[in-house]
Amino acid sequence: MDSNDWDARYAASAELVWTAEPNRFVVEAVTDLPPGDALDLAAGEGRNAVWLATHGWRVTAVDFSPVAVARGRELAARRGVPVRWRVADVTTDxxxxxxxxxxxxxxxxxxxxxxxTALAGARAALRPGGTIVVVGHDRANLDGGVGGPRDPELLLTPEAVVNGLDWLRLERAGTVRRPVTVDGTTVDALDTLVVATEPA
Structure with missing residues (x-):
C-alpha cells in the first residue's frame, strides 16, 4: 500500500483505525529507560509516539500518510503533549x-x-547507548496467529531483523504472543520483537 492507500484507509474511519493505547511490547521495552530523544518511524496515528511523550520523551514521529499524521497531532493535542510530526517516507527519508x-x-x-533500508537508517540514527525497538507481525503468524499481512515477504522474523542490526547488543529477540479479541474470542497474534542497544 502506498501513502494514498493509507490516507484512504484512515479517512474512511471516523475513529482511530488503531487503538489510542500504546503497543504492549513497546511499553515493556521502554518503561525502564531514562527519557531522551525518540524517533517513531512509520508512526501511523501516533499511539506510541504520544505515549512516549506523556512519559517525558522528546518525540519525532514520521509517517508517509498526511491523514495519519493529522490524526496523531489531534491525539497529542487531546493528551496535552508535544510531539514533532513529519510527513515523510521512511524508505527514502x-x-x-x-x-x-x-x-x-x-x-x-x-x-x-x-x-x-529503513532499518539501516534507524540503526544509524541511534546515539551511543541508545535503544532500538522493532516489533511487527511475525512470519509464523501466517499459520499460527491472526491478523497482519498475508504476504510472507512482508512479514518479519527475529533473525532477519537481528541481521540488520550488526554490532548492536541484543537485549531481546524472538517471536512473542499478543492476545487479541476476534468476534468475542481471545486469540493470539504472533509478533517479532527485537530490542537492541548501541554500545556506549
Whole structure:
C-alpha cells in the first residue's frame, strides 16, 4: 500500500483505525529507560509516539500518510503533549545519524530491500547507548496467529531483523504472543520483537 492507500484507509474511519493505547511490547521495552530523544518511524496515528511523550520523551514521529499524521497531532493535542510530526517516507527519508536515544519501528511491513533500508537508517540514527525497538507481525503468524499481512515477504522474523542490526547488543529477540479479541474470542497474534542497544 502506498501513502494514498493509507490516507484512504484512515479517512474512511471516523475513529482511530488503531487503538489510542500504546503497543504492549513497546511499553515493556521502554518503561525502564531514562527519557531522551525518540524517533517513531512509520508512526501511523501516533499511539506510541504520544505515549512516549506523556512519559517525558522528546518525540519525532514520521509517517508517509498526511491523514495519519493529522490524526496523531489531534491525539497529542487531546493528551496535552508535544510531539514533532513529519510527513515523510521512511524508505527514502534518512534520519539524522547519531541523534536519538530511542528509535521505534512498530508494524512497518515492506518488501525486504525496503525494510532493510529503513532499518539501516534507524540503526544509524541511534546515539551511543541508545535503544532500538522493532516489533511487527511475525512470519509464523501466517499459520499460527491472526491478523497482519498475508504476504510472507512482508512479514518479519527475529533473525532477519537481528541481521540488520550488526554490532548492536541484543537485549531481546524472538517471536512473542499478543492476545487479541476476534468476534468475542481471545486469540493470539504472533509478533517479532527485537530490542537492541548501541554500545556506549
Amino acid at each position: 534518512v534520519p539524522e545519524p547519531g541523534r536519538y536515544d530511542l528509535v521505534l519501528i512498530a508494524y512497518l511491513h515492506l518488501p525486504p530491500a525496503q525494510f532493510a
